[in-house]
Amino acid sequence: MDDDTLPWVEKYRPHTLADIVSHGDITGTIQQFIQKNRLPHLLFYGPPGTGKTSMILAMARQLYGEQYKKHILELNASDDRGIDVVREQIKDFADSGRLFGNNGVKLIVLDEADMMTQAAQAALRRVIEQYTRNVRFCIICNYVNKIIPAIQSRCTRFRFSPLPMPEVEKRLVTVIENENLNITADGKDALLNLCKGDMRRALNILQACYAAYGVIDETAIYNCTGNPRPSDIAAMVQSMLSDEFTTSYNLITKMKVDRGLALQDLISGTYDYIEGLDFPPQTRVYILDQLATTEHRLSTGGNEKLQLTGLLGVFKHGVQLGAKS
Numbered sequence: 001m002d003d004d005t006l007p008w009v010e011k012y013r014p015h016t017l018a019d020i021v022s023h024g025d026i027t028g029t030i031q032q033f034i035q036k037n038r039l040p041h042l043l044f045y046g047p048p049g050t051g052k053t054s055m056i057l058a059m060a061r062q063l064y065g066e067q068y069k070k071h072i073l074e075l076n077a078s079d080d081r082g083i084d085v086v087r088e089q090i091k092d093f094a095d096s097g098r099l100f101g102n103n104g105v106k107l108i109v110l111d112e113a114d115m116m117t118q119a120a121q122a123a124l125r126r127v128i129e130q131y132t133r134n135v136r137f138c139i140i141c142n143y144v145n146k147i148i149p150a151i152q153s154r155c156t157r158f159r160f161s162p163l164p165m166p167e168v169e170k171r172l173v174t175v176i177e178n179e180n181l182n183i184t185a186d187g188k189d190a191l192l193n194l195c196k197g198d199m200r201r202a203l204n205i206l207q208a209c210y211a212a213y214g215v216i217d218e219t220a221i222y223n224c225t226g227n228p229r230p231s232d233i234a235a236m237v238q239s240m241l242s243d244e245f246t247t248s249y250n251l252i253t254k255m256k257v258d259r260g261l262a263l264q265d266l267i268s269g270t271y272d273y274i275e276g277l278d279f280p281p282q283t284r285v286y287i288l289d290q291l292a293t294t295e296h297r298l299s300t301g302g303n304e305k306l307q308l309t310g311l312l313g314v315f316k317h318g319v320q321l322g323a324k325s
Contacts, residue, residue, distance in 0.1 A: 046160030049198030114146035162197025233269035240315035
């Protein structure tokens with residue numbers, strides 16, 4: 001496929017271990033494993049967009065060269081997560097004899113392994129043991145607690161934390177220069193604020209904004225993603241704290257309709273905003289607790305209008321708590 005038609009997530013995916021953004025300690029350890037020809041089974045876990053799959057593919061390229069796809073079996077466990085996949089596809093691949101790769105072993109990559117059923121994971125445990133002589137398993141997941149302890153103990157674990165902002169910014173600057181994008185300073189700040197260390201999300205937002213707008217500024221970023229702007233969140237919180245109940249309710253309802261916002265998005269923004277406000281301890285604890293309760297009710301199908309009125313009551317009561325202290 002022509003590079004110009006590729007999504008930027010794939011176009012700018014690191015090709016070598018040296019290209020990986022951040023995670024220098026993990027890269028160094030894996031380089032040692034490869035050099036000493038002692039590659040163990042690997043378990044990569046951490047939030048999305050932090051380089052887990054990129055690390056595996058870069059490692060495969062180093063082991064097998066550009067023909068690496070012939071030497072690895074990739075399975076997305078969220079699609080193929082039943083016990084039959086473990087018993088058939090993986091066993092067939094493992095049984096088909098040793099390849100003459102750099103270290104004589106094959107690679108089986110199980111992505112989103114935390115979506116595998118318990119039965120499939122139990123079957124996988126035995127398969128890992130059985131084919132250790134000629135196969136290395138690379139298990140990728142977001143939540144390590146969903147992987148059974150028996151598999152965790154058979155793998156060398158690496159945690160991928162969210163990427164530091166300077167590292168994300170450095171890679172974004174490279175993409176902006178290569179693609180000759182017209183992006184403002186506030187647009188770049190908004191992009192970094194929204195991605196929260198997720199490189200995949202940052203590149204997807206950037207590409208979407210490039211397709212939709214000539215100049216990528218803060219407004220373009222927030223319009224493209226549908227997230228509430230910081231100024232909207234500030235206006236909403238200040239209204240809930242100081243305005244009369246009906247005035248505040250009408251203002252927030254109008255904001256939701258005009259901007260096409262969901263109450264759940266507003267709650268997430270409110271949480272970030274009130275971190276910077278100077279509240280008495282009991283007020284802060286009460287508001288945060290009630291924000292969590294409201295978000296839970298919305299996630300289980302609660303009515304948005306009722307939850308919004310409840311949220312207004314929370315802030316009014318929180319102000320009274322602060323006044324009494």
